[in-house]
Amino acid sequence: MNILYDDVADIVKWISSFGGLDNGGTTRLLYSKEWLDAQNALKERMTNIGMTTYFDDIGNLYGRFEGSKHKDEVVMSGSHVDTVVNGGKLDGQLGIVGAFLAMAYLKEKYGQPLRTLELISMAEEEGSRFPFVFWGSKNVFGLANTKDVENIKDAEGINFVEAMKSCGFKFNTQQPRKDIKAFVELHIEQGGVLEREQKSIGVVTSIVGQRRYNIRLIGEANHAGTTPMGYRRDAVYAFSRICYESINKAVAVGDPLVLTFGRVEPKPNVVNVVPGEVLFTMDCRHTDQNVITSFTEEIEADMKRIADELGLEIEINRWMDEPPIPMDAKLTKMLEEQCQKANLNFRIMHSGAGHDSQIFAPRVPTAMLFVPSIKGISHNPAEETKTEDLVEGIKALTYALYQLAYQE
Amino acid sequence: MNILYDDVADIVKWISSFGGLDNGGTTRLLYSKEWLDAQNALKERMTNIGMTTYFDDIGNLYGRFEGSKHKDEVVMSGSHVDTVVNGGKLDGQLGIVGAFLAMAYLKEKYGQPLRTLELISMAEEEGSRFPFVFWGSKNVFGLANTKDVENIKDAEGINFVEAMKSCGFKFNTQQPRKDIKAFVELHIEQGGVLEREQKSIGVVTSIVGQRRYNIRLIGEANHAGTTPMGYRRDAVYAFSRICYESINKAVAVGDPLVLTFGRVEPKPNVVNVVPGEVLFTMDCRHTDQNVITSFTEEIEADMKRIADELGLEIEINRWMDEPPIPMDAKLTKMLEEQCQKANLNFRIMHSGAGHDSQIFAPRVPTAMLFVPSIKGISHNPAEETKTEDLVEGIKALTYALYQLAYQE
Numbered sequence: 001m002n003i004l005y006d007d008v009a010d011i012v013k014w015i016s017s018f019g020g021l022d023n024g025g026t027t028r029l030l031y032s033k034e035w036l037d038a039q040n041a042l043k044e045r046m047t048n049i050g051m052t053t054y055f056d057d058i059g060n061l062y063g064r065f066e067g068s069k070h071k072d073e074v075v076m077s078g079s080h081v082d083t084v085v086n087g088g089k090l091d092g093q094l095g096i097v098g099a100f101l102a103m104a105y106l107k108e109k110y111g112q113p114l115r116t117l118e119l120i121s122m123a124e125e126e127g128s129r130f131p132f133v134f135w136g137s138k139n140v141f142g143l144a145n146t147k148d149v150e151n152i153k154d155a156e157g158i159n160f161v162e163a164m165k166s167c168g169f170k171f172n173t174q175q176p177r178k179d180i181k182a183f184v185e186l187h188i189e190q191g192g193v194l195e196r197e198q199k200s201i202g203v204v205t206s207i208v209g210q211r212r213y214n215i216r217l218i219g220e221a222n223h224a225g226t227t228p229m230g231y232r233r234d235a236v237y238a239f240s241r242i243c244y245e246s247i248n249k250a251v252a253v254g255d256p257l258v259l260t261f262g263r264v265e266p267k268p269n270v271v272n273v274v275p276g277e278v279l280f281t282m283d284c285r286h287t288d289q290n291v292i293t294s295f296t297e298e299i300e301a302d303m304k305r306i307a308d309e310l311g312l313e314i315e316i317n318r319w320m321d322e323p324p325i326p327m328d329a330k331l332t333k334m335l336e337e338q339c340q341k342a343n344l345n346f347r348i349m350h351s352g353a354g355h356d357s358q359i360f361a362p363r364v365p366t367a368m369l370f371v372p373s374i375k376g377i378s379h380n381p382a383e384e385t386k387t388e389d390l391v392e393g394i395k396a397l398t399y400a401l402y403q404l405a406y407q408e
Numbered sequence: 409m410n411i412l413y414d415d416v417a418d419i420v421k422w423i424s425s426f427g428g429l430d431n432g433g434t435t436r437l438l439y440s441k442e443w444l445d446a447q448n449a450l451k452e453r454m455t456n457i458g459m460t461t462y463f464d465d466i467g468n469l470y471g472r473f474e475g476s477k478h479k480d481e482v483v484m485s486g487s488h489v490d491t492v493v494n495g496g497k498l499d500g501q502l503g504i505v506g507a508f509l510a511m512a513y514l515k516e517k518y519g520q521p522l523r524t525l526e527l528i529s530m531a532e533e534e535g536s537r538f539p540f541v542f543w544g545s546k547n548v549f550g551l552a553n554t555k556d557v558e559n560i561k562d563a564e565g566i567n568f569v570e571a572m573k574s575c576g577f578k579f580n581t582q583q584p585r586k587d588i589k590a591f592v593e594l595h596i597e598q599g600g601v602l603e604r605e606q607k608s609i610g611v612v613t614s615i616v617g618q619r620r621y622n623i624r625l626i627g628e629a630n631h632a633g634t635t636p637m638g639y640r641r642d643a644v645y646a647f648s649r650i651c652y653e654s655i656n657k658a659v660a661v662g663d664p665l666v667l668t669f670g671r672v673e674p675k676p677n678v679v680n681v682v683p684g685e686v687l688f689t690m691d692c693r694h695t696d697q698n699v700i701t702s703f704t705e706e707i708e709a710d711m712k713r714i715a716d717e718l719g720l721e722i723e724i725n726r727w728m729d730e731p732p733i734p735m736d737a738k739l740t741k742m743l744e745e746q747c748q749k750a751n752l753n754f755r756i757m758h759s760g761a762g763h764d765s766q767i768f769a770p771r772v773p774t775a776m777l778f779v780p781s782i783k784g785i786s787h788n789p790a791e792e793t794k795t796e797d798l799v800e801g802i803k804a805l806t807y808a809l810y811q812l813a814y815q816e
Contacts, residue, residue: 191634225760226599352633
């Protein structure tokens with residue numbers, strides 16, 4: 001298969017020039033000039049290989065090779081075109097340019113597909129300019145509502161709807177797409193599993209569910225010298241016991257459970273005062289909702305018991321509860337078979353991060369392919385994947401799209 | 409003994425009006441207008457009861473009743489006149505106005521003492537305006553050096569020496585006082601022990617030694633979703649194990665050992681990133697240097713072992729190592745006997761906080777008396793002691809000064 005190393009390197013370099021930064025990273029926020037330039041340049045490039053191109057109302061960009069036999073059965077691939085602030089060259093856009101190379105190759109080699117091949121460059125996924133995520137994919141399925149965005153603003157006070165209008169788009173609640181028969185998204189792993197296991201491709205079976213919490217422990221601030229240990233209600237000590245015991249439990253449960261205490265803010269946070277209060281966060285993820293539910297219920301009960309034993313108050317606020325999203329079993333199986341047949345270096349895995357595919361998967365048969373992230377780094381100018389691994393990932397995508405669009 | 413409730417209440421109100429705040433607190437920083445007003449008003453008040461008054465070069469204020477028989481044997485009492493920013497009405501100044509009332513009473517009742525009674529209103533102890541502590545007491549013993557302060561500035565960029573000059577003082581390295589035969593300091597406890605045990609007076613046997621540390625744990629920041637537990641080098645988890653195990657050990661050792669992890673600063677400190685780094689502080693205090701040394705050595709070794717086991721680097725920086733300061737045993741015994749004889753409600757205890765007495769104690773026989781702090785609060789406008797307890801404390805001081813200055 002002639003998915004060429006140089007072509008892949010060139011197209012990644014080209015797409016990341018839109019919003020490219022001196023440090024090698026990319027900033028391309030929704031409805032910014034860099035964003036519009038990227039979408040228009042992609043549209044031109046799609047047109048140049050013979051695709052029929054169009055934008056929907058909110059700025060998702062599409063390019064189609066119509067099917068000869070099943071025109072209304074769409075095989076879709078792509079990802080999001082926006083990046084985080086000071087992001088990398090791959091998160092999102094790899095799924096667009098990878099699908100572009102795959103579809104260009106298939107059209108050139110095999111001509112018109114039986115089913116329609118459609119490339120999508122989604123407007124937004126990251127939530128980095130406005131406090132709203134999955135704007136692109138939600139609009140594919142009519143899941144976004146005017147009310148969701150009409151009052152939200154970016155950091156500079158610019159209104160969402162005004163920003164959209166400035167790029168020539170206008171929001172009407174869109175009709176959900178009903179013609180998509182399969183969606184396959186190529187993405188970087190954003191973790192270190194493939195690299196550690198020296199695999200080039202991950203076939204994703206599900207996206208983890210997650211619960212996130214803000215938790216406040218309230219004890220009593222006291223002088224660090226004059227307050228005997230027995231008189232203390234030390235919020236950092238209580239936190240340390242909760243964190244230590246909970247993570248030990250998570251490790252005992254085993255993969256794919258992950259538990260993170262990412263933020264810790266004691267008060268008053270000075271060397272010579274026993275901390276009277278701690279605000280901390282907890283993030284728990286797993287591919288099985290039952291495990292998430294039972295594990296977090298156990299930890300919540302533990303935290304209450306520990307606070308009680310130590311004479312502290314505790315406020316537990318669960319502010320996120322996203323269910324796991326399984327990928328389509330049949331589609332995933334097909335990807336696995338294609339990788340095996342082509343002797344690609346792959347493994348089956350789950351995704352610990354969220355992706356556009358989680359909006360597609362409950363509605364249409366969906367699958368994901370990962371390529372390794374060097375040192376697991378993403379959302380950072382240092383986000384990298386070896387070009388030979390990018391080539392392998394695009395090959396796997398090409399085989400899959402061939403099966404879906406060219407085979408009965 | 410007629411140390412009167414109203415007199416005590418009045419003089420505390422009066423002294424705390426210099427730098428008094430609307431919230432009931434006091435801000436009286438070294439060499440500020442409020443500071444100079446307070447020193448001048450105290451000088452006038454001392455003069456009015458017949459004391460010979462004088463300032464030393466740097467602004468410590470003294471008032472003397474000369475001894476009839478042992479003029480060159482000085483029995484001294486007092487404390488510091490400066491406060492922290494937004495401090496209370498008692499920290500420091502209680503020791504000045506308490507000694508004033510005690511000496512005024514003794515002079516009125518018993519006339520001229522055998523030994524010289526000398527009141528000291530020390531310029532500074534808190535280090536709240538400039539980064540230098542014990543400026544007052546260190547100058548009593550010639551322990552301060554021009555070099556220590558000539559280049560230091562306050563938050564507004566005002567130079568220490570300029571501020572001193574603006575109040576009419578000029579720094580010459582002072583000759584150490586050699587005539588002090590005893591120093592007794594009355595102070596609030598700044599802890600909750602006396603209140604909990606319903607005692608009015610604490611006779612202090614020693615001031616704790618302390619070690620303070622900045623410690624940095626360096627792991628690796630990772631995506632909270634995509635990094636399996638087994639691949640993590642989670643700095644908050646390592647901190648939590650260190651904090652939990654160390655405090656458990658401190659509790660097992662027992663009073664008067666105290667151990668505090670007051671400051672905790674993870675990086676990047678967000679919900680969905682495994683923390684790659686934590687800066688935290690450790691503060692350890694005890695009255696016995698051997699215990700401080702052996703306990704902190706054990707904890708340092710534990711921390712290194714835990715970091716090593718979890719694959720993290722650790723940097724341990726001990727930036728304070730103050731030895732415990734015992735009070736004079738004979739003087740302390742005398743205070744205890746006086747409290748017993750007068751049937752005062754007292755206990756023997758140590759001080760968990762630092763005081764001017766720790767500068768005096770290695771050089772002259774020194775003792776301290778505590779009165780309770782309501783809820784243990786200090787360095788705060790809510791710093792309070794019941795006036796009846798203040799009266800008891802001043803009574804104890806009066807008995808002690810009588811023994812020291814009026815008895816052969």
